[in-house]
Amino acid sequence: MTSQVEAPVETAESDEPQVPSDTEPxxxxxxxxxxxxxxxxxxxxxxxxxxxxxxxxxxxxxAAQTRDTVLIEARQAIETMNTLDYRSVDKGVKAWSQVTTGTLRDQLAGVSADDRTLLAEQKKISTGRVVDAAVIDVDDGSATVIAAVEVTVRDAAKPNSEPTVKRNRFSADLVKVGGRWKLESLQQVAVSLS
Amino acid sequence: MTTSTSTSTPTASRRTAIVRRAVPLALATILLAVGLVGWWTWFDLRSDDPSDNGAIIDSKVTAQVQTSVSQALGRVLTYDYQDPATTEAAADDVLAGKARTEYDTLFASLQQRAPGQQLKLTAQVQAIGVKELRGDKATLLVFLDQSSQRAADQESSVSAAQLAVTAEKKGSTWKITGLKPL
Structure with missing residues (x-):
């Protein structure tokens, strides 16, 4: 396009003024x-x-972006809630309160000094891993997620014992608080055959 | 040398001609740039679009898959030693591919011990979520409640299962193509 326009311009400029009939077009x-x-x-x-x-x-x-974000943050939060090291109970409980909100957070705030001492004395190291998870429902501010969780518990009091591995089914409700998705409730999905 | 001979009047007119040509050209360049950036952004956003996965977003199909898979699992994992044909027919209806061949193995072993134990199995989906939905393929996470009753020795038990399920739309119905306990 540009070359077509430029070509005639070039000739018109370098040449002497031509016959009017030729310059017109x-x-x-x-x-x-x-x-x-x-x-x-x-x-x-x-x-x-x-x-x-x-x-x-x-x-x-x-909406799809929200759904994907919810799944990632829910997985992390659920793993955090299933993880506790007896050597750092305070840190663990603090992590719980960071991933929760509402009544669940209030309940965790009620973990007393006695409870913490008890947790420390049990000498257990629990590690939660979300094996699989799916978002069931989501809108701009709230979501429901289900997760299959594997919890590995090591007993530091018996260093030679094999860790116990448990499979749990969880259902979690999340709400968006200050740009983060936090757990409002976390419940085991119990067997209920009707 | 021809240009030096030209008078002042053609030079002025040439300048206006150049300006007249340069302004639209500059404007066109800017507009083209804006347009191309727009198209490029569109293409870029398209290439990794999270809504390619229609799970939940496409609420109608998501609900269809959930219902189909829930019903299908209930049917193929419910078994009565007095009426194995119902379960077998259900398997033909709702299973396909790898899930079908795997199920046949399971069903064969069930057929061997069920009459002796007078075995009854019941399955019910407790929770189900669609993880991915792309075209006519879906992957799901299912929480399943199972119970078994052995009339022969009055034993019964319930168990909680977690399954990773893949489903595919065949014709107008969704069939289970993969079934993996987690």
């Missing part, structure tokens, strides 16, 4: 060329801007 092409280019450019800009805006404002995309 060159001038129209020269003056029209940039405007055609401008129109095409405007169309590209308009369509590009629209696609950009549309991709950025896709509600499905935003």
């Amino acid at each position: 060159t001038t129209t092409a020269r003056s029209r060329g940039p405007w055609v280019l401008l129109l095409v450019a405007a169309l590209v800009a308009a369509s590009g801007a629209f696609m950009w805006w549309q991709a950025d404002h896709d509600p499905d995309r935003a």
Whole structure:
């Protein structure tokens, strides 16, 4: 496009003024060329801007992103809640309160000094691992997640004993607090055959 | 040398001509740049779009998969030694692929011991979540409650299972293609 416009311009400039009849079509092409280019450019800009805006404002995309974020943060929070080292009970309990909110957080705040001493004396190291998890329901501010959790408990009082491994089913409700998804409740899904 | 001979008037007109040409060109360049960045952003966002996974986002299909898989699991994992044909027919209905062949092995061993033990199995889905939903393929996490009763020695037990399930849409129904206890 540009070369087509430039070529006649080049000849017109380097040559002596030509016969008027010859210059006439060159001038129209020269003056029209940039405007055609401008129109095409405007169309590209308009369509590009629209696609950009549309991709950025896709509600499905935003919802999917929320769902994926919820799953990642829920997994971490659930693992934290199933993890405690008797050598650092305070740190563990603090971590619990950091991933929880509402009544669950209040309950954890009620873990007394006696409870902590007891936990320390039990000499257990629990490590939680989320084997698999799925979001069941999510909106902008709240979500429900189910998780299959493997909890490994080592007994430091019996260093030679094999760690016990337990499989648990959890259901968790989460709410968004200050940009983070926190656990509002965490319950085991018990067997209830009807 | 021809240019030096030109008078002041053509030089001025040439300048206006250049300006007239340069302004739209500059404007066109800016507009093109904006447009291309827009398209590129669109393409970039498209290429790793989290909504390619329709789980939950596509609420209608998500609900369909959940219902189909729940019912399917209930049917194939419920068994009565007096009526094994119902379970076998259910397997034909709702299982496909690898899940089908694996189930056949399980069912064969069940058939051997069930009559002697007078075995009854019941299964019920307690919770189910769709993890991924892409086109006609889905992966799910299922919490399943199972009970078994052996009339022969009056033994019964309940157990809590966790399953990773894959499902595929065949025709108009979703069939289970993979079943893995976690």
